[in-house]
Amino acid sequence: MTTITPQATKDAPPGQGAVGGSRTLLSFVGGQNLSLIGALAVVLALFGILNENYLSVSNMQVIAEAATITGLLAVVQTVVIICGGLDISVGSQVGVASVVSAMVFTSTGDNALLGVAVAVGVGVLVGVLNGLVIVYGRVNPTIATLAGLAAYKGLAQLLSDGRAQGYVLNDDIFVFLGRGKVAGIPAMVWILIAVAVAVHLLLTRTDIGRNIYAIGGNDTAARLAGININKYLVAVYALIGVVAAIAGILLTARTGSGQPTSGSEGLELKAITAAALGGCALRGGKGGIGGTLLAVALLGCLENGLTVEGINSFWQNVAQGALLVIAVVIQQRRSGERAVGLPT
Amino acid sequence: MCPAPSPTPEPDPPATGQNVTSGAAVHDLTKRFGPVQALGGVTLDFPGGQVTALMGENGAGKSTLLKILTGDHQPTGGRITLEGQPLTLESPARARAAGIRIIPQEPEIIPYVSVAENVYAGALPTSAGRRLDRTELRRRVTADLDRLGFTGVLDPDLLGSQLTPAQRQLVEIMRAVTGEAKVVAFDEPTSSLSEHEVDALFRLIRRLRDQGTAVIYVSHRMQEIFQLADRIAVLRDGNLVGVQDARSTSVDELVRLMVGRDLSTMFTRRRADRGRLVLDVKDLTTEDVRNVNLQMHAGEVVGLAGLVGAGRSELALALAGDRPVLSGTVTLDGQRLRHGRPGEVIRAGLGLAPEERKAQALFLHRSIRDNSSLVVLERLRRLRFVSRAAERKLVQQYADRLRVRAPSIEHEVRKLSGGNQQKVVLARWLARKPKVLILDEPTRGIDVGAKAEIYQIIADLAEEGVALLVISSELPELLGLADRVVVMQNGRVTGELGHEDATEEAVLSLAMADDIAGVTPAGASS
Ligand SMILES: Nc1ncnc2c1ncn2[C@@H]1O[C@H](COP(=O)(O)OP(=O)(O)OP(=O)(O)O)[C@@H](O)[C@H]1O
Ligand SMILES: [Mg+2]
Numbered sequence: 027m028t029t030i031t032p033q034a035t036k037d038a039p040p041g042q043g044a045v046g047g048s049r050t051l052l053s054f055v056g057g058q059n060l061s062l063i064g065a066l067a068v069v070l071a072l073f074g075i076l077n078e079n080y081l082s083v084s085n086m087q088v089i090a091e092a093a094t095i096t097g098l099l100a101v102v103q104t105v106v107i108i109c110g111g112l113d114i115s116v117g118s119q120v121g122v123a124s125v126v127s128a129m130v131f132t133s134t135g136d137n138a139l140l141g142v143a144v145a146v147g148v149g150v151l152v153g154v155l156n157g158l159v160i161v162y163g164r165v166n167p168t169i170a171t172l173a174g175l176a177a178y179k180g181l182a183q184l185l186s187d188g189r190a191q192g193y194v195l196n197d198d199i200f201v202f203l204g205r206g207k208v209a210g211i212p213a214m215v216w217i218l219i220a221v222a223v224a225v226h227l228l229l230t231r232t233d234i235g236r237n238i239y240a241i242g243g244n245d246t247a248a249r250l251a252g253i254n255i256n257k258y259l260v261a262v263y264a265l266i267g268v269v270a271a272i273a274g275i276l277l278t279a280r281t282g283s284g285q286p287t288s289g290s291e292g293l294e295l296k297a298i299t300a301a302a303l304g305g306c307a308l309r310g311g312k313g314g315i316g317g318t319l320l321a322v323a324l325l326g327c328l329e330n331g332l333t334v335e336g337i338n339s340f341w342q343n344v345a346q347g348a349l350l351v352i353a354v355v356i357q358q359r360r361s362g363e364r365a366v367g368l369p370t
Numbered sequence: 371m372c373p374a375p376s377p378t379p380e381p382d383p384p385a386t387g388q389n390v391t392s393g394a395a396v397h398d399l400t401k402r403f404g405p406v407q408a409l410g411g412v413t414l415d416f417p418g419g420q421v422t423a424l425m426g427e428n429g430a431g432k433s434t435l436l437k438i439l440t441g442d443h444q445p446t447g448g449r450i451t452l453e454g455q456p457l458t459l460e461s462p463a464r465a466r467a468a469g470i471r472i473i474p475q476e477p478e479i480i481p482y483v484s485v486a487e488n489v490y491a492g493a494l495p496t497s498a499g500r501r502l503d504r505t506e507l508r509r510r511v512t513a514d515l516d517r518l519g520f521t522g523v524l525d526p527d528l529l530g531s532q533l534t535p536a537q538r539q540l541v542e543i544m545r546a547v548t549g550e551a552k553v554v555a556f557d558e559p560t561s562s563l564s565e566h567e568v569d570a571l572f573r574l575i576r577r578l579r580d581q582g583t584a585v586i587y588v589s590h591r592m593q594e595i596f597q598l599a600d601r602i603a604v605l606r607d608g609n610l611v612g613v614q615d616a617r618s619t620s621v622d623e624l625v626r627l628m629v630g631r632d633l634s635t636m637f638t639r640r641r642a643d644r645g646r647l648v649l650d651v652k653d654l655t656t657e658d659v660r661n662v663n664l665q666m667h668a669g670e671v672v673g674l675a676g677l678v679g680a681g682r683s684e685l686a687l688a689l690a691g692d693r694p695v696l697s698g699t700v701t702l703d704g705q706r707l708r709h710g711r712p713g714e715v716i717r718a719g720l721g722l723a724p725e726e727r728k729a730q731a732l733f734l735h736r737s738i739r740d741n742s743s744l745v746v747l748e749r750l751r752r753l754r755f756v757s758r759a760a761e762r763k764l765v766q767q768y769a770d771r772l773r774v775r776a777p778s779i780e781h782e783v784r785k786l787s788g789g790n791q792q793k794v795v796l797a798r799w800l801a802r803k804p805k806v807l808i809l810d811e812p813t814r815g816i817d818v819g820a821k822a823e824i825y826q827i828i829a830d831l832a833e834e835g836v837a838l839l840v841i842s843s844e845l846p847e848l849l850g851l852a853d854r855v856v857v858m859q860n861g862r863v864t865g866e867l868g869h870e871d872a873t874e875e876a877v878l879s880l881a882m883a884d885d886i887a888g889v890t891p892a893g894a895s896s
């Protein structure tokens with residue numbers, strides 16, 4: 027007699043057994059993200075009515091391009107949050123990579139590939155440093171990366187003397203990264219899609235992903251199941267370094283020069299907001315790329331709509347902060363957290 | 371401080387739906403969790419001055435019923451009455467104020483606070499200016515420890531985080547019975563207690579009963595039920611299938627009610643010859659374990675006995691590479707194991723299903739599938755991609771065999787009943803089939819049917835050449851399973867008994883060897 031289970035036959039909602047092809051799509055979007063899709067639809071409809079150009083293809087491209095850098099950071103932020111950490115130094119890491127890519131490019135006689143490679147290399151180093159401080163220094167991830175937020179920003183400013191560096195738009199590679207299109211979709215967006223799909227597959231299909239969820243869900247149990255937690259944490263922070271570097275390179279390509287702070291400051295807030303809005307539990311062990319991307323889209327559409335409507339950016343900051351809180355409140359309600367004590 | 375005696379207990383004949391004026395009752399109680407019907411209309415009374423035992427398979431709805439009585443869950447339908455008066459329990463605080471107390475299946479302890487403060491949390495004695503009155507707190511806790519018979523087992527100055535599972539359970543018990551209690555419910559209270567504490571607990575329960583308190587007692591252990599209960603209510607699939615008088619019913623009858631079929635409750639294993647040496651532990655010393663020597667052979671089941679705090683679980687964790695080793699060696703199939711690297715130990719072929727399922731084993735927000743397959747992923751993957759079909763098949767196989775009760779293997783583990791969560795932990799390690807498998811309290815909280823299945827799986831694994839080390843506080847179970855029993859006390863091995871010599875008396879005398887010899891145990895903190 028099998029015991030999985032008498033209830034299934036009796037009480038399962040109709041259709042639960044018949045999940046076939048739509049299953050993968052649903053698992054990518056995630057049932058609970060339906061509310062995000064709803065919110066997105068509302069935002070699109072609202073601004074579409076207010077402004078006829080809002081829904082145009084060209085404006086959608088603008089939104090997508092503007093959201094790409096946030097999107098990349100939100101994707102890796104999702105990974106680190108799932109394994110129980112946090113990285114608030116991502117914005118500063120983007121600044122470092124942006125400056126490094128432009129400066130290496132100019133100083134090597136306009137060698138774009140070298141600029142990209144060195145920027146990514148520096149990203150790995152920065153990420154590994156974060157990981158080592160957290161793992162071997164036993165420093166809480168929030169504190170460690172708060173230190174990183176300040177230190178890497180300073181580093182970018184030191185390297186660049188606080189000014190925009192170089193000019194890269196005389197190079198085909200940077201032009202393609204910043205302005206190019208493939209099949210009508212900006213190259214940057216393709217990069218985001220590639221990174222997101224890769225990370226999604228990593229999280230959901232590989233044993234590495236399972237172990238990442240395990241570490242965030244219960245680190246004692248993960249350790250006793252033989253997972254080398256330290257190794258995983260360092261690797262995850264290194265992954266953040268790489269992706270933040272890619273984001274920095276794209277920032278350089280978009281603006282035409284290496285930017286120590288402008289364009290990267292505040293990105294950590296956006297990335298974390300997107301991850302939380304997308305359903306990541308900040309205590310770890312829960313979340314997914316699908317939700318995060320939807321949240322990135324929602325934030326991007328909202329920001330663009332507010333700008334198009336001429337609402338000043340101070341209000342946009344207020345709106346973003348409010349969204350973060352609302353996202354977490356909804357999440358706590360849904361998970362049935364008891365309203366007692368300090369929330370986790 | 372003592373639970374006040376409620377009106378004269380009435381000598382009710384055991385039956386349901388009776389009009390009683392003492393104790394509590396539920397009427398047509400239903401509870402749904404989404405698609406899962408946990409309770410399907412239960413009418414049952416819990417009269418004062420009687421111990422009503424609640425039995426049923428894992429997931430039958432026992433804990434759910436108790437959690438409704440204590441305001442933790444809101445019922446989907448039905449009524450609750452206390453002393454004949456209707457009662458709504460919108461919160462645990464309300465239930466506590468009304469005099470309904472529970473000792474939950476999973477103790478909740480504040481980690482960095484002393485035992486004394488844990489017990490009186492929320493009602494700490496204060497002197498002028500709301501300052502904590504430490505002298506009064508100490509006086510109270512010592513008096514209560516003494517009254518409940520826990521002196522010496524529970525040091526009131528220990529921090530919550532330092533407590534063993536048994537001690538955590540005792541803290542919960544103390545919490546529940548301080549103040550005035552009309553109904554006290556115990557949800558599998560003995561699953562982490564040893565003989566000694568169980569005796570103290572039973573004395574306490576009998577005293578509560580004699581004072582007129584309605585006691586509800588949930589357990590899967592038949593022996594205890596027959597020692598304690600006046601009447602026995604059996605739940606199956608959320609429905610009450612019978613209320614029996616404890617004096618006139620039998621184990622077989624209860625099993626039939628619970629499981630719906632006949633079942634042999636006795637287990638004896640066919641013993642084969644031991645194979646080659648696989649695990650060789652020499653002079654292993656850690657913070658809590660001293661000079662342990664242990665050899666295990668392929669196909670052998672070794673029982674590890676001892677009282678709570680004897681260091682059995684610490685030894686298991688040390689073998690699994692999760693404790694710093696001060697001296698000594700562990701050799702597995704010729705390979706010396708390094709400590710501090712549980713992953714290496716697992717790869718070398720040693721697995722441990724740990725004692726505390728929630729803290730040490732489970733990922734509550736992940737599915738049964740994810741939880742069960744965690745340590746076999748490397749066998750299910752190709753180029754690091756996990757084969758979902760193979761994974762599902764493997765997990766389903768063990769879930770079926772262990773009779774895990776859930777709508778599907780995609781169900782989140784936190785939504786399972788306690789016993790079913792335990793089965794998921796076992797499934798993980800049984801699927802791995804290491805060379806040496808340590809099972810720390812494998813049947814804790816498991817129902818009779820699944821227990822029999824677990825014994826069979828252990829026997830099968832041994833037959834296949836796995837060496838098993840089984841830790842259990844249930845001696846009859848250990849004696850039925852093991853080829854030989856190793857007994858520990860205070861972190862040391864005090865003796866070893868072959869299957870023929872391993873009687874309950876012999877094991878217990880070794881487990882208390884020091885106390886009997888009058889030796890003061892060193893390291894009294896363990
Ligand atoms: N919070 C919850 N969410 C969803 N389902 C739940 C929840 N709590 C319990 N259930 C379901 O309700 C049913 C009854 O569970 P309950 O915990 O009452 O069983 P039990 O009789 O105490 O079992 P055990 O002997 O294993 O402790 C089970 O099918 C369980 O999966
Ligand atoms: Mg239960």
